Every structure is written in C-alpha cells, then in structure tokens.
Amino acid sequence: MSKYAKVAAALQSEIEQGTYEPGDKLPITPDLCKLYGVSNTTIKKALDELEQLGLIARRRGSGIYVKSASSLLKGQQGSSATSGQMTGLTAEFARTKTTVTSDVHEFTIVHPSQEVADSLDMSTQEFVYYICRTRLTEGKPRNVEYTYMPISLIPGLVEEHVRGSIYHYIEDELGLKIGSAHRVLRAVLPTEDEVAWLKVESGAPLFEVRQVAYLDDGVPFEYSTVHHTSDYEFYVVSTH
Amino acid sequence: MSKYAKVAAALQSEIEQGTYEPGDKLPITPDLCKLYGVSNTTIKKALDELEQLGLIARRRGSGIYVKSASSLLKGQQGSSATSGQMTGLTAEFARTKTTVTSDVHEFTIVHPSQEVADSLDMSTQEFVYYICRTRLTEGKPRNVEYTYMPISLIPGLVEEHVRGSIYHYIEDELGLKIGSAHRVLRAVLPTEDEVAWLKVESGAPLFEVRQVAYLDDGVPFEYSTVHHTSDYEFYVVSTH
DNA sequence: CAGTGGTCTAGACCACGGA
C-alpha cells in the first residue's frame, strides 16, 4: 500500500470517527505534511482520494473543509453500487457474506450483432459467448444479465463458471486483470421473461446498466446489459 | 489553464483525431515528457485526466494503451448527463443552443422534513424554499424537479430565478461557487401529477436522481429529487 | 534483467480568498 493511500485511509478514519466534524477546516497543508511525515505532493494525492469519495471540499486560498457525509450515502444497505468502483455482484456481496447464485437461462456461442462487435472491437464473423442469467442473493432475484464475451479472449468458459462468478474465472484462473468499464444507466420496463425470472409485476420499473468492460491493457472483453429490480440504487459523487 | 490540463487536452485530441488508435501504445512516459516539454509528474497528472475520461488504460511495467472509445459513450445526443460533471440542465443544454424553460408548480417556504434537514445540516425549525417545477427543452417536458434550499444560504430567491436557472442566480448573482454533489440513482414510476406534467403514460418508467449539492466550501445548499423521462441516460466511467 | 509506469521528495513559484 502506497504512502498516500495510507495517509488517505488515516484521514478518512479521522473524519468518520469524528476527530474532524462536518464543516471543520482541516489543518493547513504544510501542517498535514508534518503530521504525517510526507511531502506536499503526497498529501495532495491523499486529499485527491478523499475528495473523490465526497468527504472533503477544497477551496484554494481558503482551506480544506469536511463535508457533512450526507445521509444519502450512509444508507448503503441492500442492493447497491458505487461509481468509481469496478466490481461484479459477487464481489459486491462478498463483504456481507451474502450468498450469490445464478439461474442460467442460456449459455451459447453466437456471432455478435454489429453493435456488440463494434463495442468489442471485433468482426461479426467471429464468435462470442452469449449468456443470459438471473442473479439471486439468498434466493431472491436481483437482476437479469445479458452478457457477450469474445471466446478468443476468454477461452475455456464453461457453465460451471457461469453459474458462479465469471469475473473470478477471468482474474483468478485466466490471470487477466479487469481494468475499467464504460456504463450507460437508464430506467426501463421488464420483458415478459423478466417478469417471470425476477418475480416482479409487469409494470415494475427496472434499472438498466449497459456496459462495456475492459481489461487493464484497454482491450474490451465484455458487453453486457443488466436489468436490476427496483430496489437497486446507484451512488455517484460528482465534482466540478 | 494549467499545464497538465493543456497536455491532457492535446493528448485527447490526438486520440480523438486518430493519431493514436484504439489498442495503440502511447510513447513511454519519458518521451511524452520530452514531446510536451514537461516533467514526469505533470504528464502523470494529464494521464490521470484521460484515464478518468475512459480514454486510456495504464499498465505498470508494460505501457499506456488507447481504449476503443466504446460506441456507448459516443451516442451522447439528446437528454443525457455524465458522472464527474456537476452541471444543471441549463448548462447541459447551453452548448447545444437548446431552449430550456420551466413550469413552476409550487414555490413556497416551509419547514424541512427530518430527512431534508439532516442532509442540509440544519434544524427542522428553520426554513427552506420548496420548489416544484417541470423542466422543458424546446417545449418538451424532460423532468420534474423537487428542490429544497435553506433560505439562509440562498437569500433573495424569487420566482423569476426559479423560472430560469437557479444555479445561475447562485453563482453569478450571489457569487457562490457550487462544488460537488452526492447522488443516488433509481428507477421509479410516475405519480399522477407527473403523468400530466411530463405527458407520459402512467406506466412509463422514470429515472430518479436524488442529490445533495454542496458549495465549494463543503456547505450543503440543496436537496433535490429529479424524475427524468425515460429517454434520459446517465454515463459513468468506472475504474478499479 | 531490462523496460516501463508509479511514488516520493524538497523547494520554488503561482493563484486565489479574505480582511
């Protein structure tokens, strides 16, 4: 763990434990440098992290202030995700010891549509896995996932992996690293299939997350659309 | 404009104009330093920006690669927003010369609920503006906004501002600076009022953005809930 | 083990806020 990450973690716990309260001004940066025994560049990098988490506001010429960690972000129980994090459902629930299972509705190899081929930087002549599955936590349906992945990038995927965590297979067994994702969020209505799979009413609104995911060398490896039940919430911190 | 911002802009246009193509490796960092005549720290900061925009993938020990700028992010026409940006509807459409108007349904002064008071770091004994308005672009309803703002922070707000851009009033007339926002995104169904205001069918899904917005000194000044028509899309780039 | 990106430093200097 890098020095700036340690400083950021230390400052974060000071804020969360109330050493610095909402509205308080943090010590001026030269003092923070002395307090943590690091250079100003390192302190800056640590503060960058806290700012992205939405914990502080920095005002040039004035000071650095603790933001009231709005109750919005506190209620992160249940099904939820946070922007800036790049994790799958399995990882999302690992910390809470919740069981994640999957109903696999389809697992085939097909040619991608033009849209999918373009996003995955491949030709429609090549092949992709097509996976359709319902994901459940403790037996309760949470979302339906439609996933396309080039077989050339992710060889050897079998139904066992699809029933569990595909990301585990990619990272732990294939030794690839997942880097980032581009996402588009929308509100949609369920199809007839989704009504049955998710056990929702036909008029229930769903939260759609459409994404292209990339390995750490920038190669796109997954095009997926996920429809979440309406108790799903997505958190974002925006900055100017 | 800072040096690193210039370098980032230059690199971005090189990527967008195809000098570097998806999958290409950028020059190694010492070379980038020479090319742009800056130090490695400055190049790093510029690359940080491009990474957040989702344009590059950086791999320690290997290189920096151009990501295929997934067609997802290209289709940013119409009603849309991007995470990491902190703008209102008015600014959102300023660049496209689209006319933004408002139907004000309610503009009153009330005591905040506990939830709102907590988020705005105030007591339920104090007062907030309550604003309910439909926002339209070129006469077409786009969303319904429910906003609470402490009168103590935003004095002198009148219906004229509410019919136009409240953010303009805050920044240009009050001289305050808006800093950041904490947001929660969900899918919901419209109320009866919303069906009428937005001219949508009663079963149409809406995209809810609930947010607490902060001034640049970390003081929360707005609690709002916005319900967007279902053509609204929200873009996010997530990193590990 | 060579190539490449990331971290870290000390210190100079710049830009903004606020009295």
Add this chain to the structure above:
DNA sequence: CCGTGGTCTAGACCACTGC
C-alpha cells in the same frame, strides 16, 4: 497583503511486466 491550496520541476527510487 498575507494565508492557503495548487502547480511544477529534476531526479531518485520502487514495483511490475515480460522476455
């Protein structure tokens, strides 16, 4: 005008990749 945060540099050193 002073207090405060941000930018920038040159260079040392660390950590990972991949042959």
